[in-house]
Amino acid sequence: MDRDHLIKIRRDLHRIPEIGFQEFKTQQYLLNILKQFPEDRVEVQTWKTGIFALVKGTSPKKTIGYRADIDGLPIVEETDYNFQSEHPGFMHACGHDFHMTIAIGLLSHFVLNPVQDHILFLFQPAEEGPGGAEPMLNSDVAKMWKPDLITALHISPELPVGTIATKPGLLFANTSELFIDLKGKGGHAAYPHTTNDMVVASCSLVTQLQSIVSRNVDPLDSAVITIGKITGGTVQNIIAENARLEGTIRTLSVESMNKVKERIEAIVHGVEIGYSCKAIIDYGSMYHQVYNREDLTIEFMNFISDSTNYEVNECREAMTGEDFGYMVDQIPGFMFWLGVQSSYGLHHAKLQPDETAIEVAVEAMIKYISFKANN
Structure with a gap:
């Protein structure tokens, strides 16, 4: 497909x-494209709202996997595009339209x-949540067509077009959602001694949670606990009976993730005792770290550097979460950043990646996959 055709596809998408597992229009749009190809060259299977598309080799000895995530985000778009989202309250603010x-x-x-x-092309749903990679990989179709190696990319608004960045080993962090519900006893604001105030309890809990990273995680490791949302109470003169904390945990090691969760549970139990309340913890979606296979990643970086005019950089690991980590945990592979140069970052309502980066990725990966598939 030429540049104009690909740009039209990106804008249509x-x-x-x-959002995750509701990508019905997206799936149908992709299926309509796939139906245009000869059936003897590509075999298509659907899985929930995702798609497997197997392009057949001439004398196959292995299967190379390429994954593209397909879901959007619950964000109100604020770009100046003339092809803005037609779904109010939703946007491709993480570049999955580029990936597809x-x-x-x-x-x-x-x-x-x-x-x-x-x-094997895997058009995977629900990367942003609740997580589609692991169940897709465990599906009957994936088991039948399981790749011998797998790769994927993610756009990077911070990098200029023509740049590819990755690293051997750990690329993206272990991540987990965090939801904590507190239930106490409400009452009149004039009689606080007869109540158990969950606004006070939640404020104390947030402060205590922030001590975990500084006092329970190895200083040479990295971890982040962010509480991004607190809700509690109803009106100004009623002491809150309920409060809810919503946040995220990110660590660079599985061991640190387990330690952080142990400490969260201990602190929350202490809050239950200290504030005479009940608490429920829910970790929501949890994503495994993206750990790039060292030899494959080094080979890829050297190949792109030697075979193209694009710049290849070794980047640092990031606290970003990506459920592609489940795939490279089971299949040798790697992920890399693709520079798309935007003034606004991932998950921002004004993200506008440079469409010329599509050609960069297509050209680079045609060369790399051809090299791997013919050797």
């Missing part, structure tokens, strides 16, 4: 963002230009 378009560009090339090995 940008108009129809849908690049995958389609690669797929169309290999359908028309066969290589030796099979190439």
Whole structure:
């Protein structure tokens, strides 16, 4: 597909963002494209709102996997695009419209230009939550077509177009959502001694949670606990009976994640005793770290540096979460950042990635996948 066709696909997809496991229009749009290819060259299977597309090799000895996530975010778009989201309150603010378009560009090339090995494209739902990678990988279709190696990319607004960045080993952190519900005893604001105030309890809890990283995590490791939302009470003259804290945990090691959760549970239990309340902890969606296979990542970086004119940088690990971590935990592979140069970052309502980056990714990955599939 030429540049104009790919840009049209990206803009069409940008108009129809849908959240995890509700990507019905997105799935149908992708299926309509896939139906245009010869059935003897590409076999398609659906899984929930996701898609597996197997491009057949000429004399396959292995299967190369390429994953693209397809869901959007619950964000009100504030770009100046003339192709803004047609779904109020939702936006492709993490670049998944780019990810899908690049995958389609690669797929169309290999359908028309066969290589030796099979190439499996996984259009994965629910990356932003509740997490689609792990269940998709455990599906019957994935077991039937399980790749021997797998790769994926993520756009990076901070990097200029023409730049690819990654690193061997740990790339993205272990992440977990955090929800804590507190239930005490409400009452009249004039009689606090007859109540158990959950606003006071929640404020104390937030302060105590922030001591975990500074006092319970190895200073040479890294961890973050963020409480991004607190709700409690009803009106100004009623002492709050309930409060809810919503946040996230991010660590660079599995051990630190387990330690942080142990401390959260201990502190919350202390708050229950100290404030005579009941507490429920829910960790919501949890994502495994993205750990790039060292030898494959180094090979990829060297190959792109030697075979293209694009800049290849070794980046630092990030506290970003990505459920692609489940895939590289089971299948040798790696993920990399693709520079798209935007004034606004990921998950921002004004994110506007540079569309010329689509060509960069398609060209680079055609060369790399061809190299891996013919050797």
